[in-house]
Amino acid sequence: MLQIRCKNNNVTKSFPEGCPLIDVYQEFQNDIQLPFPVISAKVNNVSQGLKFRLYQNRDVEFLDARAGSGHRVYVRSLSFVLYKATQDVFPGSKLFIEHSLCRGYYCNFKKKGLEPLTDSDVDQIRQRMKEIIDLDMPFRRTEATNEEAIRVFTERGFTDKVKLLETSGQIYSDYYTLGDTVDYYYGPLVPSAGYLKVWGLERYEQGLLLRVPDWNNPLKLAEKADQPKTYEMFAEKTRWDIIMRLSNAGDVNRAVQRGYASELIQVSEALQEKKIVQIAEEIDRRFHRKKDPVRIVLITGPSSSGKTTFCKRLSVQLLACGLRPLSFSTDDYFVNRVDTPKLPNGDYDFDNIETVEYSLLEDHLQRLMQGEKVEIPEYNFVTGKREWNGKKLKLAGDTVLIIEGIHALNPLLTKKISDKVKYKIYISALTSISLDDHNWIPVRDNRLLRRIIRDYNKGAFTARQTIAQWKNVLDAEEQWIFPFQETADVMFNSALNIEFAVLRTHAELILSQVPKNCPEYGEAHRLLKFIRFFLPVSDKEIPPTSIMREFVGGSSFKY
Numbered sequence: 001m002l003q004i005r006c007k008n009n010n011v012t013k014s015f016p017e018g019c020p021l022i023d024v025y026q027e028f029q030n031d032i033q034l035p036f037p038v039i040s041a042k043v044n045n046v047s048q049g050l051k052f053r054l055y056q057n058r059d060v061e062f063l064d065a066r067a068g069s070g071h072r073v074y075v076r077s078l079s080f081v082l083y084k085a086t087q088d089v090f091p092g093s094k095l096f097i098e099h100s101l102c103r104g105y106y107c108n109f110k111k112k113g114l115e116p117l118t119d120s121d122v123d124q125i126r127q128r129m130k131e132i133i134d135l136d137m138p139f140r141r142t143e144a145t146n147e148e149a150i151r152v153f154t155e156r157g158f159t160d161k162v163k164l165l166e167t168s169g170q171i172y173s174d175y176y177t178l179g180d181t182v183d184y185y186y187g188p189l190v191p192s193a194g195y196l197k198v199w200g201l202e203r204y205e206q207g208l209l210l211r212v213p214d215w216n217n218p219l220k221l222a223e224k225a226d227q228p229k230t231y232e233m234f235a236e237k238t239r240w241d242i243i244m245r246l247s248n249a250g251d252v253n254r255a256v257q258r259g260y261a262s263e264l265i266q267v268s269e270a271l272q273e274k275k276i277v278q279i280a281e282e283i284d285r286r287f288h289r290k291k292d293p294v295r296i297v298l299i300t301g302p303s304s305s306g307k308t309t310f311c312k313r314l315s316v317q318l319l320a321c322g323l324r325p326l327s328f329s330t331d332d333y334f335v336n337r338v339d340t341p342k343l344p345n346g347d348y349d350f351d352n353i354e355t356v357e358y359s360l361l362e363d364h365l366q367r368l369m370q371g372e373k374v375e376i377p378e379y380n381f382v383t384g385k386r387e388w389n390g391k392k393l394k395l396a397g398d399t400v401l402i403i404e405g406i407h408a409l410n411p412l413l414t415k416k417i418s419d420k421v422k423y424k425i426y427i428s429a430l431t432s433i434s435l436d437d438h439n440w441i442p443v444r445d446n447r448l449l450r451r452i453i454r455d456y457n458k459g460a461f462t463a464r465q466t467i468a469q470w471k472n473v474l475d476a477e478e479q480w481i482f483p484f485q486e487t488a489d490v491m492f493n494s495a496l497n498i499e500f501a502v503l504r505t506h507a508e509l510i511l512s513q514v515p516k517n518c519p520e521y522g523e524a525h526r527l528l529k530f531i532r533f534f535l536p537v538s539d540k541e542i543p544p545t546s547i548m549r550e551f552v553g554g555s556s557f558k559y
Contacts, residue, residue: 002054007042007061008032015054022050022191025062036064036218037197039190040073045522049073049188051141065218067471069187069522075105075212077139077189078196079438082107082210084181085128090121096437097210099234099430103222104200105440106231107208119203126201132178136194140177149173152182160436163250167257168533186439186530205231226486230430233491237432240271246497248434253535256501262541268496269546276310279490280317283423287323287400292420295369296401297325300408300484301427302477304450306494306547310427311404312557313545324398330405330413332377333361337384343472351406351476357386358413365417368395406476409484426488429495435533444474446495449527450551453506457553463510467520494547501537506552508532 001014006028015024021041029038041048042061047069054060063070079097086095092112099106109117144152146165152175153161161184165173175184178193190196200211200221205228214222241247244267246255255264286294297314301307315325333356334340341352349355364374373394377386395401407413409424431446448470455461461469485491496502507527514524542548549555 003057004054005059006032007059008034017055018053020050021048021052021054021060021062024054024060025050028062032062034062034064036066037195038062039065039070039195040188042069042522045516045519046525047073047188047522049141050191052188065213067215067474069526071213071215071218073188073190074196074218076185076187077193078199078210078212079105080139080176080178080181080183080185080189081129081132081193081196082125082201082208083183083438084132084178085125087181089124089128094437096434097440098207098238098434099432099440100443101231101234102204102209102224102227104209104211104224106204106234107210108206109208117203117207122201122203122208125208129199129201133193133196136192137179138192139189141174141189142177143172143174146170146173149175149184153184156182158184158436160248160250163254164248164436164533167250167253167535183438184436186435186533187526229426229486229488229491233493234430234432237430237493237495241432241497244268244497246433248436249500249533250436252433252498252501253533256498256535256537261498261501261537264498265496265541268498269543272494272496272547273313275492276313277317279425279492280314280321282490283318283400284321284323286423292418294400294421294423295395296365296403296414296417296422297425298408298414298422299402299404299425299427300406300481301494302406302447302481303473304447304454304551305428306450306550307404307427308559309545309547309550309555309557310425310492310494311402313547314425315402318400322398323400324396325402326393326395326399328365328401328403330356330361330403330407332379332386333357334379334386336386349476351480353407353410353412353480356407356413358407358410362414362416365401365414368393368401369417369421371395406481409487410480411484423490424488425490425492426485427492427494428485429499430493431495431499432493433495433497433500435530441500441530445527445530446499449500449503449507449531452510452527453503454551456510457506457551462513463524464514464518464520467514467523470523496548498537499548500531500534502539502542502548502552504531504534504536505538508536 003012004015004024005012009031025038040063043058065071065074083095086093090111094110096108097105098108150162150165198213202209211221214220246252318325335357341349341354343349367374373392375392378389379386429446431441431443434440452463452466455466511524511528514521539552544556
């Protein structure tokens with residue numbers, strides 16, 4: 001008999017060898033106080049499906065579909081239902097689950113004859129999804145040798161999955177079956193389609209929007225937030241991918257195998273520089289217009305999007321246009337630390353807008369734009385106090401102010417200044433490379449890997465500490481950054497197509513140091529699992545001015 005400890009209630013019970021998690025849950029469920037239905041579990045801190053069988057003593061934590069691995073299991077399973085429905089209704093069609101959008105997932109759908117998608121088509125797919133879920137079709141997992149899995153997908157014409165498995169270096173692979181439909185997913189699924197009670201499907205732009213449960217309350221749909229500018233930024237990145245003939249990990253790996261890594265880096269960097277030049281030229285054009293010339297550039301983006309290096313590179317291009325950029329830090333307007341708002345647990349909430357004395361900052365900006373000389377404060381991070389040390393600024397005729405920070409696009413920061421004299425930029429690492437057509441890589445994972453590497457290289461935090469802080473970071477972004485991203489004049493994508501191949505060379509060692517007996521191990525294990533799908537590439541070809549250098553080190557900019 002096995003000894004299984006349930007971490008939800010810290011109770012240990014005996015079970016026979018080979019017992020599936022779903023049977024373990026039935027034994028414990030009356031004593032587990034979860035507010036929502038159980039979707040999956042963590043076994044020794046690693047995410048597993050409820051059909052996973054136990055053969056040794058283990059710690060088990062049951063999960064619902066709220067934020068984290070339970071939510072990923074739910075969305076992954078729902079994606080398979082969507083794929084099966086498209087194949088049942090439109091045999092020979094192609095579905096590409098591309099990226100998160102509007103608090104759902106944007107999918108590119110192509111019928112076999114390439115006819116345009118209609119509302120009637122969406123209705124048929126939605127109805128078939130409902131039938132599959134009402135029938136409670138089981139998801140069946142098959143473990144096979146990599147060669148056998150490649151054969152299965154080759155027979156079905158899944159070139160994306162074949163390329164992934166051929167270049168992954170794996171010995172064994174799992175694939176899943178739903179009815180007569182076969183697919184590959186790199187993480188566990190729910191036991192059967194009947195678990196998927198909350199979902200939606202609708203047309204969006206040129207494709208489909210798969211709507212999923214709310215991160216905090218999985219009994220309701222996540223509220224849709226229209227994101228036309230974000231959609232266009234993803235579309236622009238997709239066009240770049242087509243130019244470079246890259247769309248998934250298999251494409252990247254084959255290019256690396258053929259010796260094209262250096263060329264991919266050069267082209268990716270050139271495309272980013274081209275975009276920065278275009279932004280600088282637009283700022284210059286607006287700066288020199290007769291009415292309401294732009295004098296303030298506001299730049300924001302979520303954690304590890306590359307804001308700092310982007311500002312440096314934009315400043316260089318503005319200088320090339322004949323303008324004189326002047327960085328203006330919101331950090332110097334922090335309230336004294338004792339006045340900083342606090343989180344419910346008593347920690348300081350440094351991401352709160354009330355951390356900044358924005359009324360004073362706005363007053364100084366207004367006076368600077370009127371030609372006054374203004375004494376500005378300097379924040380002492382050692383003492384936690386704002387100081388007045390006689391630092392004064394006055395704008396010259398060719399000066400443009402650059403303000404970078406998480407609150408830069410928040411209207412409270414510059415509400416008394418006309419939008420006509422502001423140019424707003426939103427930057428993020430919007431990953432467009434997928435593992436395959438149905439396994440996208442979350443944008444958050446790209447940024448988390450960047451942050452883990454940067455924190456470790458700077459000696460600031462271990463990978464475990466960075467992962468532990470990540471949820472608070474995401475919560476702050478949802479409240480203080482994302483609501484204003486669509487107000488930007490332009491969006492900049494800082495992700496590189498070959499980025500994960502380069503990050504792998506840094507992340508593997510760092511992530512492998514996370515202890516198995518801590519809650520953060522599951523996230524480290526998941527990140528390692530997916531990043532190992534990419535063949536490693538040295539960062540020696542990454543130029544010193546690259547945004548990537550902000551995270552892997554070796555930048556020629558001073559921060």
